[in-house]
Amino acid sequence: KDAKAPPSAKELFRAAMTNVLERRLFFIPSFKIYGSVAGFYDFGPPGCAIKQNVTQLWRQHFILQESMLEVECPAVTPEAVLKASGHVDRFTDFMVTDVKTGDCHRADHLLKAALEALLEDPKAALTPEKKREAEDVLARLDELDGAGLGAALTQYGVKAPETKNDISAPFPFNLMFRTSIGPKGDLTGYLRPETAQGIFVNFKDLLYYNGGKLPFAAAQIGQSYRNEISPRAGLLRVREFTQAEIEHFVNPDDKDHPKFESVERLAPLLFSRVLQTNEAKQPEAMSLGDAVSKKIIANQTLAYFIGRTYLFLVGIGIAPERLRFRQHLPNEMAHYAEDCWDAEVECSYGWVECVGLADRSAYDLRAHSAASKQPLEAYEKFAEPRFEKVLVAKPNKAAIGKAFKKEGKPLQEALDALTQEDAACIKKSFDEGKASTVSAGGRDFEVTPELLDIKLEEQKLSGRKFTPSVIEPSFGIGRIIYCMFEHAYYTRESSEDKTVFRFKPAVAPLKAAVFPLVQQPELNSHARAISTALTRAGLANTVDTTGTTIGKRYARTDELGVPYDITVDRATIDGDGSVTLRERDTTSQVRIHEEKVAGVVQQLVSGELSWQQVLDTYPAQQAAAEDDS
């Protein structure tokens, strides 16, 4: 496994692959002729095609198959929305600066690098105790606050990389790109750091659109922005990236999923809290049905999305043995979250979070409801009316007027709108013989039983209003594509120079390439006719009529991950009208009639036909010399 290989091997692998990716324009550092800007990448033609294929497959797999409500919201977002969501106050990373150059670094990245270097340095001669201490800090890195990071950076004497200058104490830096909306300059906006908020602010309309019924899911695919402090790690940490997010709204009392049985026998690698904290620290394959019944995964809906995510990732070419679902440790999760799992994919950078799956309870809707003063609730009609004890609070209007005169009006309104929780709290004070304090209209009021009568009464309830829980699968499309690149890349045994991407046909930028064996107008025109037939079948393809040897042309398309090559030769015209069809990974070839070949490729791409079936049906073409030409 790469995870245990020495770093240099991984780096060599990555450098070789990145060379191919950049040379063939899968991606390009943005604004290259102006010297580029860290954290920005363009997708070139094959990368763009792959990204299109992956997002369309995502749309098919999630939105269409699950009848989700897709929305598209702007990236520019006014401050009020992101203040309510907590991003204005808390979407920060801790930064340190080089005290001499002013260069900025992420505090946790410096600490991580320093600890890893320390642990790997044979000269450090750490005592077992010191070693364990360093390992422990490394494991708890994500939990450290500013003070904790500062203390650790000081303890381990961390300096600025490269310059080795002293560094400042860590301070929070907000990662949102800030801008100003409109000409007056008085409306602050940010580029959204995630697409999810656009769904939450539309919850009311979406619920109405769904006929008022729960559960339902909304989804959005779009760009998000994070002004990373010092982006490294190539395509993995970028400042502008594509997210695909789902918000599945559900009754908090019923998180079962009607289609759970379709995934319950799937057994992905699960890295639960228990497995992360025991001695072996290894994930284990477990069926999702077992994981739910053993309460390892909190509920069916969350487990259902873990299953669907597993099927999606494996379907586009992520190796299942290099994919695990890691549960968040309790102190890694937000206080409101019920349960969180990250889909992590192993690549040359280690295990990388590609998808986050979280049961966020009612947090987001409550936050926007409080900030916007709009109820964001659903209504549940009980199958049978229920008789429930309810606190009924009756303000004494006359007594309030007497006590506070005109100023009593906001208090009156606040008491009219008391929630069950608030009423319970006030009643507790009264029962203890104390008055209670109620804030209204910008001041505090002392409220006594004379002003407010609270009684427990039995009421007949036909239904209830409640704030739905939300289960959020959030996909980083760029990261998934990068990991997919790593899992698809290999070199032929015959030669290290012959690089191949074993893309799944549905993901491949082109489904086929068509070659005339030699440069002859007659062969070219047959090749073009096959290309037209492929295009008509909806299959992206290319024709290469350059005089390059056929072996080199095969190698070029292998490097782009094109799964099928079709070659027109003299036998096509003078013989039986057949062409050769070559499969990328086996390099085996068969002869098929030129009028049939587009249909066969279409069936191969759609999965109706396997290559083995093609080998069994059509005569083989001997092509021993191919890879040597």
Next chain:
Amino acid sequence: KDAKAPPSAKELFRAAMTNVLERRLFFIPSFKIYGSVAGFYDFGPPGCAIKQNVTQLWRQHFILQESMLEVECPAVTPEAVLKASGHVDRFTDFMVTDVKTGDCHRADHLLKAALEALLEDPKAALTPEKKREAEDVLARLDELDGAGLGAALTQYGVKAPETKNDISAPFPFNLMFRTSIGPKGDLTGYLRPETAQGIFVNFKDLLYYNGGKLPFAAAQIGQSYRNEISPRAGLLRVREFTQAEIEHFVNPDDKDHPKFESVERLAPLLFSRVLQTNEAKQPEAMSLGDAVSKKIIANQTLAYFIGRTYLFLVGIGIAPERLRFRQHLPNEMAHYAEDCWDAEVECSYGWVECVGLADRSAYDLRAHSAASKQPLEAYEKFAEPRFEKVLVAKPNKAAIGKAFKKEGKPLQEALDALTQEDAACIKKSFDEGKASTVSAGGRDFEVTPELLDIKLEEQKLSGRKFTPSVIEPSFGIGRIIYCMFEHAYYTRESSEDKTVFRFKPAVAPLKAAVFPLVQQPELNSHARAISTALTRAGLANTVDTTGTTIGKRYARTDELGVPYDITVDRATIDGDGSVTLRERDTTSQVRIHEEKVAGVVQQLVSGELSWQQVLDTYPAQQAAAEDDS
């Protein structure tokens, strides 16, 4: 025609349609629960589906069919790129402020509204001369600079709308959203105002990807941003919008197009310069072949894209008689542009620019080449070597060293890199007996024939380097969709309340709806089976099992523009297994076997089958009562 209807009729039409669009969540003012922000809209579920369909059809029609190179670049763009393109200095609108409230207005919008009101006001009693003058200013509005706008606003005594306060003199306001990249705050960035620049900066790599050959086209679909001063006009003028832009790079000496004959017989309404300035001021239908041969359209490539644009727009549902191509007047065009045509679509706002098609010559590549110091050129190998007279400039190294010592080095480099144009200019000075001034390394040098020998020599040239011309079709996807909404919207003759969108099946958000006639589990399960078959055929669909009358359910799907409704009734189960299939616009119905219906709908959507053929093949279902239920 709507164009001649009184404004109130257009506004009523628009209000009625907008009501449906917002109620059915085609689009939603963004951040609604926070009071919205002008110029931002969300696409709700059906709008999002339509936008997906339109962009995928665009990708199919342009990128795949023409083998264009698709790229995807970030929206956040460093200042250097947009400085070079001219946007930092010149991407401005003239703004005036209300001197009392500080409210901002677009100067040209205020002037336009004032002149239109003046011309329509019977009490104004304008002399024919004053009338002509006002009409003239109105027609030349786009050409006015700040001073011209200011003079006209003063002349016509224009005040702030609503407040009627005085307004300031016009001043330029840059329309780009500004932000800062990275934590240090020293790198200014903007949100791109167009997607085109991402293609230009990648020209070198894209040319290489295309094997160094011209012509080729690159395309990008993505978000662009314009911080409009006071956005009105709903979906037409928004601050964040989707563009689809093509940059077709071509040899400036050969702008013929190999596929021109495929469009030369198309005859869209052309509104040439001559037609705009003659008495009638009406566009005329003319074949593109004629328009090119009569030199009305500058070249085949530009005309080819006009033809392809026409096919695309009509194909997604723009009414051809409400679509015209308007040529830019000479002073409306940038100085470098060769020829520009806008595809304008008539809607309730008047004629709206939806696509710009411009031959921008070599301007953009030259601008980026100059700013980035990177050659952005193509190479053309001549079929036969050519013998051409070339200026050969030989700097006298020794004399330069003697004259300027060490400071002569940048001069030496500048003289080594002289272009033919610069050399010609210097030679002209020398021929007139004067020295020439050459700037290098930040200072000016006086250059004499002693320092530089320039001779005209005949050389054998096997090819030449040149900067390609670019022909740019630029699509505003949101505007196109809005105009398509207007052209698709109508109310049934039977009732003003029955609204319908006659979307083309390929554009419709759902292709079919499936209804059990009455609420029965048995009917529901047959309906679900048909829905599954539709999904398997790749057709977005819905099942509506609510107990609402079938007439109301038909009306609901008509309002979403769903082209086909399938109803399961008792005859499906007890009789011959047939269901009814209803077409939206004719409301006619046939009976088809439940196992065949998904296939028939698929053929209808793909266009393999017409509704008339279906009527001719299958028995009709009498449904006189449908629209009354």
